Amino acid sequence: xxxxxxxxxxxxxxxxxxxxxxxxxxxxxxxxxxxxxxxxxxxxxxxxxxxxxxxxxxxxxxxxxxxxxxxxxxxxxxxxxxxxxxxxxxxxxxxxxxxxxxxxxxxxxxxxxxxxxxxxxxxxxxxxxxxxxxxxxxxxxxxxxxxxxxxxxxxxxxxxxxxxxxxxxxxxxxxxxxxxxxxxxxxxxxxxxxxxxxxxxxxxxxxxxxxxxxxxxxxxxxxxxxxxxxxxxxxxxxxxxxxxxxxxxxxxxxxxxxxxxxxxxxxxxxxxxxxxxxxxxxxxxxxxxxxxxxxxxxxxxxxxxxxxxxxxxxxxxxxxxxxxxxxxxxxxxxxxxxxxxxxxxxxxxxxxxxxxxxxxxxxxxxxx
Amino acid sequence: xxxxxxxxxxxxxxxxxxxxxxxxxxxxxxxxxxxxxxxxxxxxxxxxxxxxxxxxxxxxxxxxxxxxxxxxxxxxxxxxxxxxxxxxxxxxxxxxxxxxxxxxxxxxxxxxxxxxxxxxxxxxxxxxxxxxxxxxxxxxxxxxxxxxxxxxxxxxxxxxxxxxxxxxxxxxxxxxxxxxxxxxxxxxxxxxxxxxxxxxxxxxxxxxxxxxxxxxxxxxxxxxxxxxxxxxxxxxxxxxxxxxxxxxxxxxxxxxxxxxxxxxxxxxxxxxxxxxxxxxxxxxxxxxxxxxxxxxxxxxxx
Numbered sequence: 233x234x235x236x237x238x239x240x241x242x243x244x245x246x247x248x249x250x251x252x253x254x255x256x257x258x259x260x261x262x263x264x265x266x267x268x269x270x271x272x273x274x275x276x277x278x279x280x281x282x283x284x285x286x287x288x289x290x291x292x293x294x295x296x297x298x299x300x301x302x303x304x305x306x307x308x309x310x311x312x313x314x315x316x317x318x319x320x321x322x323x324x325x326x327x328x329x330x331x332x333x334x335x336x337x338x339x340x341x342x343x344x345x346x347x348x349x350x351x352x353x354x355x356x357x358x359x360x361x362x363x364x365x366x367x368x369x370x371x372x373x374x375x376x377x378x379x380x381x382x383x384x385x386x387x388x389x390x391x392x393x394x395x396x397x398x399x400x401x402x403x404x405x406x407x408x409x410x411x412x413x414x415x416x417x418x419x420x421x422x423x424x425x426x427x428x429x430x431x432x433x434x435x436x437x438x439x440x441x442x443x444x445x446x447x448x449x450x451x452x453x454x455x456x457x458x459x460x461x462x463x464x465x466x467x468x469x470x471x472x473x474x475x476x477x478x479x480x481x482x483x484x485x486x487x488x489x490x491x492x493x494x495x496x497x498x499x500x501x502x503x504x505x506x507x508x509x510x511x512x513x514x515x516x517x518x519x520x521x522x523x524x525x526x527x528x529x530x531x532x533x534x535x536x537x538x539x540x541x542x543x544x545x546x547x548x549x550x551x552x553x554x555x556x557x558x559x560x561x562x563x564x565x566x567x568x569x570x571x572x573x574x575x576x577x578x579x580x581x582x583x584x585x586x587x588x589x590x591x592x593x594x595x596x597x598x599x600x
Numbered sequence: 601x602x603x604x605x606x607x608x609x610x611x612x613x614x615x616x617x618x619x620x621x622x623x624x625x626x627x628x629x630x631x632x633x634x635x636x637x638x639x640x641x642x643x644x645x646x647x648x649x650x651x652x653x654x655x656x657x658x659x660x661x662x663x664x665x666x667x668x669x670x671x672x673x674x675x676x677x678x679x680x681x682x683x684x685x686x687x688x689x690x691x692x693x694x695x696x697x698x699x700x701x702x703x704x705x706x707x708x709x710x711x712x713x714x715x716x717x718x719x720x721x722x723x724x725x726x727x728x729x730x731x732x733x734x735x736x737x738x739x740x741x742x743x744x745x746x747x748x749x750x751x752x753x754x755x756x757x758x759x760x761x762x763x764x765x766x767x768x769x770x771x772x773x774x775x776x777x778x779x780x781x782x783x784x785x786x787x788x789x790x791x792x793x794x795x796x797x798x799x800x801x802x803x804x805x806x807x808x809x810x811x812x813x814x815x816x817x818x819x820x821x822x823x824x825x826x827x828x829x830x831x832x833x834x835x836x837x838x839x840x841x842x843x844x845x846x847x848x849x850x851x852x853x854x855x856x857x858x859x860x861x862x863x864x865x866x867x868x869x870x871x872x873x874x875x876x877x878x879x880x881x882x883x884x885x886x887x888x889x890x891x892x893x894x895x896x897x898x899x900x901x902x
Binding site: 362363364365366367369372434435436437438440442471472473474476477478479480481483491519520522555557560561564565567568571572575 | 626627630631634635637638640641642643644645647648649650651653726729730731732733735736739740744745747749750753
């Protein structure tokens with residue numbers, strides 16, 4: 233049975249807005265209500281269509297009134313901030329993530345109409361350390377429990393959502409553990425990271441990166457909202473890349489820095505509002521993380537259209553490479569032609585200097 | 601009168617003489633090298649979910665190890681026919697030599713000498729992956745963390761997985777204990793093989809014990825550095841970096857008869873007694889073939 237009234241939190245961000253627009257385009261859904269603390273941009277507003285926007289803070293009990301008044305039956309919780317930069321510092325970020333989720337869940341528990349809850353979680357809940365197994369399945373837990381930042385928030389959020397599922401067994405709960413998003417339109421941690429012409433990385437480490445294209449993320453969210461899957465599922469593209477490999481494919485210049493230096497670069501870049509090199513982010517950039525997507529393909533019944541490689545290639549269309557493949561190609565072919573010319577000269581000289589072998593004697597004639 | 605026939609002087613000479621392949625001309629080598637550089641700079645190569653980079657392994661890492669394999673240690677391999685060509689198997693070997701050079705040489709042996717050019721996917725200790733450079737290079741070489749999840753995933757994919765169940769106990773044992781196997785971990789490798797139903801191939805490596813004869817262990821310094829041991833050898837730390845040059849011992853690597861595990865069924869991994877027995881069986885087999893190989897070897901350095 234398709235949902236009648238859907239509430240989407242975090243609708244002013246790209247993915248939330250795109251999901252609301254997608255749901256609004258579906259005629260079988262009666263109402264789509266978008267909630268966020270900041271109003272969506274003009275462009276986003278145009279895309280949202282018949283979505284009703286409610287400017288509300290999920291940290292405020294007011295959200296309960298919205299849910300009750302509209303008799304919402306499906307809640308999609310996407311208002312989770314991954315960087316302190318986006319929400320004005322670590323303290324407001326944690327407040328939004330943890331307290332916001334608790335308020336939203338409290339409101340949902342009171343609302344008898346709610347029968348489905350979709351959480352946009354992250355594979356960061358698995359942590360990132362040298363002691364990790366190479367590939368995480370949904371049944372595994374973090375070997376090194378994340379100590380702070382976004383990963384810790386996400387772990388707490390998942391914990392509260394599990395508690396909610398226990399208290400309201402009639403509500404179907406879906407947790408989507410997404411890998412890193414990438415794509416031409418989405419604004420994610422890695423897109424900001426890869427947009428820098430010179431990318432600082434940790435010297436001596438190379439992370440395994442699994443990416444998910446924005447279109448696939450959107451399709452999975454839509455399917456989770458309107459479908460009937462219940463449980464936790466890892467969402468990521470097929471295949472992996474090494475961080476250094478991804479940087480090279482995008483034509484960026486990788487600058488490996490010793491880990492202590494990277495810390496101060498990180499503080500500097502955070503101050504200027506570039507990319508966030510938080511300690512947890514750094515651990516991810518050192519070791520990376522790969523998740524098993526068998527449940528996604530077999531039980532959730534969705535196969536991402538983009539592999540990790542294809543998703544990166546699609547994103548690469550929007551960034552101007554610093555070191556373009558053509559440049560590399562022409563440089564190597566020039567080196568090759570110069571060297572082969574030098575080699576030809578050398579062998580020609582060598583040929584001339586070598587004494588000519590004596591002509592084979594005409595024995596028969598000489599004997600005669 | 602009987603027909604004349606060739607009497608082999610040495611039994612080794614039985615194989616027909618195969619002329620060595622002519623090395624590629626310098627122009628081809630140059631083109632290959634430049635193509636490799638271009639690929640590396642544009643990132644157009646494949647890596648897998650464990651971080652394995654076959655392009656780098658084939659063109660950089662294995663060529664670095666090959667002279668050690670062929671010239672320095674003069675490694676001889678036996679029983680390669682016991683290693684399957686196209687299916688998963690677990691190679692279990694003895695560990696020795698202070699630094700895990702034996703693991704690298706076994707990798708070269710299976711890649712260069714096995715007809716199917718098998719890649720050995722090693723399972724390494726936690727410490728290996730904590731270290732910068734070494735950790736990432738090990739992953740690029742095809743290793744992964746020694747845990748059941750990874751081992752079973754690789755074996756299910758049909759990979760040839762290599763494990764050294766003695767771990768640091770084997771690698772960092774004093775020289776006087778050479779060629780005596782230490783305890784075989786907790787039998788985790790047997791459960792991995794039982795769950796995936798792959799054969800266990802016992803592998804005995806002779807020669808690695810003598811490359812860095814460990815006559816002492818600087819325990820306090822090791823603890824300060826967070827290492828399991830800090831070896832003192834006749835040349836290290838006495839000669840400084842020169843002491844890192846391994847002694848050119850003669851190596852023999854023998855792969856034994858596979859021990860079948862599929863017939864026990866995947867539920868057998870839950871039977872600790874069976875796991876202990878299989879662990880002991882593998883250990884005994886390796887110890888036995890170590891003694892045999894030692895008898896075959898004429899001298900430590902010959």
